[in-house]
Amino acid sequence: MIEMQNLSFGYSGGEPLLADMSLTVQPGSFHFLTGPSGSGKTTFLRLCYADLLPSSGRMMAFGRDVTELSRDGIAALRRKVGVVHQDPQFLDHLPVADNIALPQIVAGQPVNTDLISDLLDWVQLRQHGAAFPPSLSGGERQRAALARAVIMTPDLVIADEPTGNLDWDMSMRLLDLLIEFNQEGKAVLFATHDLNLIRAAKQHIQARVLRIANKRLQLAGADL
Numbered sequence: 001m002i003e004m005q006n007l008s009f010g011y012s013g014g015e016p017l018l019a020d021m022s023l024t025v026q027p028g029s030f031h032f033l034t035g036p037s038g039s040g041k042t043t044f045l046r047l048c049y050a051d052l053l054p055s056s057g058r059m060m061a062f063g064r065d066v067t068e069l070s071r072d073g074i075a076a077l078r079r080k081v082g083v084v085h086q087d088p089q090f091l092d093h094l095p096v097a098d099n100i101a102l103p104q105i106v107a108g109q110p111v112n113t114d115l116i117s118d119l120l121d122w123v124q125l126r127q128h129g130a131a132f133p134p135s136l137s138g139g140e141r142q143r144a145a146l147a148r149a150v151i152m153t154p155d156l157v158i159a160d161e162p163t164g165n166l167d168w169d170m171s172m173r174l175l176d177l178l179i180e181f182n183q184e185g186k187a188v189l190f191a192t193h194d195l196n197l198i199r200a201a202k203q204h205i206q207a208r209v210l211r212i213a214n215k216r217l218q219l220a221g222a223d224l
């Protein structure tokens with residue numbers, strides 16, 4: 001679904017931050033992405049959902065070269081990829097359920113209330129559907145962000161340090177949801193500094209661990 005070949009990227013066309021990266025993300029795969037702060041993990045993930053375009057090399061997403069996508073093509077790609085950020089943003093004047101429905105509204109689709117109800121159950125936020133985002137805890141915000149990320153039934157979820165602000169129990173709850181999503185045959189790309197979380201995940205799923213170091217993408221050792 002994502003195929004990157006010899007991709008390099010530098011902001012404003014400057015010195016490459018990421019160089020000569022190649023990766024294939026298969027349907028149903030689970031990848032963790034690690035690397036020192038500032039190594040370019042967020043940048044790499046933004047390239048994967050065509051929020052940034054490569055400076056050189058090739059980036060194919062769902063069989064299409066991202067540099068050749070029209071505005072509609074980019075919008076279609078974004079519907080196939082759900083994104084969860086470390087600090088998810090919501091429209092604070094709308095209830096949580098409406099925030100989860102936003103991608104459907106933006107896509108001009110009728111809001112599927114049954115699906116929203118199912119998603120609220122899935123992320124254990126049924127009690128909070130009518131609440132407003134500022135009243136949610138950090139873990140609840142991340143679970144709401146995950147529900148919003150999957151409402152368009154994406155084939156891939158990209159999570160950029162989603163547990164960065166969460167304690168261990170909340171991190172595990174979010175990880176468990178991503179594992180469930182993966183076990184439905186969907187792909188996950190998960191950036192994290194938390195090696196214990198990676199070890200916990202590997203007890204349940206086969207995950208590859210990627211690391212960005214010295215601008216390059218490496219496959220981390222099996223010991224992780």
Ligand SMILES: Nc1ncnc2c1ncn2[C@@H]1O[C@H](COP(=O)(O)OP(=O)(O)OP(=O)(O)O)[C@@H](O)[C@H]1O
Binds near residue numbers: 011042044
């Ligand atoms: N929009 C931008 N314009 C220019 N430079 C940027 C931009 N965004 C990020 N950078 C720089 O690119 C480098 C990599 O940033 P990035 O956020 O991708 O790293 P990261 O590995 O995700 O970091 P962290 O783990 O701290 O979140 C940093 O030096 C950052 O300052």
